[in-house]
Structures are given as structure tokens and as C-alpha cells.
Amino acid sequence: MKIKCEYCGNFFDDTLEKCPNCGAPNNSIRRSTEDQPTTIEGLKEWYASKGLPPAEVTRFFIGEDYRDPKAFGIYKDEKSGNFVVYKNKADGSRAVRYEGTDEAYAVNELYMRLKQEILEQKAHNLQKASGSDSSGTGASGTGAKRPMSKKTLIIALIVAFVVVVCPCLFIVFSLISGMVIGANTPNEGYYLKDGVTYYRYTESDGGWADYDFTDGDWVETTVSGDLVKWKSAKPYYLGQNYEDGLGVPDFKQSVLYDDLSHEYTQGYYKVEDTDYYFLPSAYGGWYYFDNSSDDWSPVGKSDLPADLQHFNTSQNFWYTPTWDSSTQTKDFESSSYYAEYEDKTTSHSNDSDSSWDSNDTWDSGGTDWDSDW
Secondary structure (H helix, E strand, O other): OEEEOOOOOOEEEOOOOEOOOOOOEOOOOOOOOOOOOOOHHHHHHHHHHOOOOOHHHHOEEEOOOOOOOOEEEEEEOOOOOOEEEEEEOOOOOEEEEEEEOOHHHHHHHHHHHHHHHHHHHHHHHHHHHOOOOOOOOOOOOOOOOOOOOHHHHHHHHHHHHHHHHOHHHHHHHHHHHHHHHHHHOOOOEEEEEOOEEEEEEOOOOOEEEEEEOOOOEEEEEOOOHHHOOHHHHHHHEEEOOOOHHHOOOOHHHOHHHHHHHOOOOOEEEEEOOEEEEEEOOOOOEEEEEEOOOOEEEEEOHHHOOHHHOOHHHHOOOEEEOOOOOOOOOOOHHHOHHHHHHHHHHHOOOOOOOOOOOOOOOOOHHHOOOOOOO
């Protein structure tokens, strides 16, 4: 990642001990506080103290050179003496986050990533508990759930009675209702209707896209009529996999798919003379530092600079997850917006310092395993 030199203002890689422009020391190379671990053994103890699931569940391997796909980890290379922080991506390739002699810095890199993952997992569990899971795997494919009506409550009570009185009937009922719900949900993939090729995706909240020949890329759209339900949409279904004869590019190679498949990196961004901050999860979003009011303000994604509206290009403007007192901005984590975010993401837990609730579930399948970090 890039950080700003406290002396000359030049941006450089945070793994360098000195600024390559002016030679000033990198005071951010150790970003530790008194209560966070600075050694691998300390990180192991911190992990155990939080009641986190086993490494095979969270996919964080501390003190181990784990080689299978989909894993974060840290270990000491006994041959070189270097500490290595890595991420094994979904395809089995490895992205090395840090390799060097500074154990505290290496531990902090994995520590910060683990805390971010814990917050995201907690947010997902909170969404499920409140009935607003945005995973896109619900019956409607939109991830949005309406408040329970009286009619729905009555049905739920009847179903509960059936479960208690006759489990066999419940199994039959579940199979039938699952078939009905599935029949109403259009499959993911390509559709051709009235000369227009569409793609139904399940990433993010789920939705539809069509190809804009003017802009030369896929864009989000809405559908109506026959494409709303699977029964009527089935005659227009071309399949889930891309083929050359479709007459449009592969949706999964589009900017839209890239945006839908990735979460922005939490932290500070800078475009020209304006600083921005991104908070992940359903309770997060974008903020910018308003020089006129000398404070942070929320900003909609459509109002962001073009470079920040897409995941891939945005990473060129991200420079640090932590505030640098030498900047002209205020620490975002001291703002009311960050306090509100923390309240919402941890309201279902009595411990806001990353302790894990054993009643929650950890789903590493939702982690972005294709990016470098």
C-alpha cells in the first residue's frame, strides 16, 4: 500500500524503511498500539482469547506456511530469517503482502486484515439475524426481506405446528415450497429477448445487466414481463456459460462484474486534493473530507470521482488504513460516522474488540479470494 511521507509529501510503498524521495524515515512502519500483538506468538494468543473458530474455518493460519487455496497467513522463514505475510488466492496462487525482518510490522498486517474480516463476518450475521441478508441467495435473489406480515406470521405458526406434530409432513412441505420458490427465480446466466442479450447475476444484491454498445461495456438494468419469473423466462435462457456466438463480450470480464465481485478496501483514498474514506459492510459507505466545513461528510457512490466508482481503478488511490497526523484531514475514526458504524456492526455482541460470538457462523465463502489482499 502507499503512504504519505511526513516530510516531503511524496507517496511511497509502506514496506520501505525510508522515503525514496527525501530519505526520511518511515515512522508508520510500526503501526502498533499497547493492546495489539507484535509477535507471531502474541497474535496466536490474541486469536485464542477472542474465541475465534479454528483456522480451518476462518482461513487465517498464524505461524504456518499453509499452501492450500483460500488462506491468509504469517510465518517465519527459517532459512532467510524473514517474516512472510501471504494470501493464497482461490486459484492456488500466492500473493505476498510483506516479506522482511520486521516482525511487528508483519504481525500488524495480518492483525488488521483479520480484524476487518471479523467485522465483516459480524455484519453478515447481524444482517441474517435482522432478516436483511444481502448475500443474494434468498428466494427472490434480491436479498431484501420485508417485515413479517400478520398473514406470514400465521403461516409461520402453522408450519411450526406441523414441524412439532409431524416432521414427515414438514419435509414434504419443505420440498414442495422449495420447488415453487425455485421455479419463480430466473437462473443465473445469459438471456436473449427481443434482440437484447441480458445477464442475470447473483453477486451483491443480485440483478440484471445488458450490454451497452455505445459505452462498450455491461451496465445494470431492470427487466419486466416474461423475464421476471423463471417459468416465463426459461424460453429465453441461453445458459450460464459464455460462448463466442452470443454477440456480446463475456459478462464476467466486465467492469460491472468486477465491481460486484469485490469490496473496496477500507481506509483513506486521495484523488487530486480531496481525501475520501471507505467503510465496508451494509453499514458503511463513502465519505469525503470537506475543507470548507473542516469535517467529514457522506457522499454517494455516483458522486465520487470516476476513478473511485470502480474497484479496480480505486485501488490506485488508496494509501493507508490508518490516519496520519501530518495530513490536513481529521482522523475519520474520531468522527460521529465511524462511531455510528461501530455501534451498528457490534450491537449484537457485548465485546466490540473483535471477540467472537459462538452463536454466530463464519462463512469464508464470502471472502474475496481473487484479489491480492
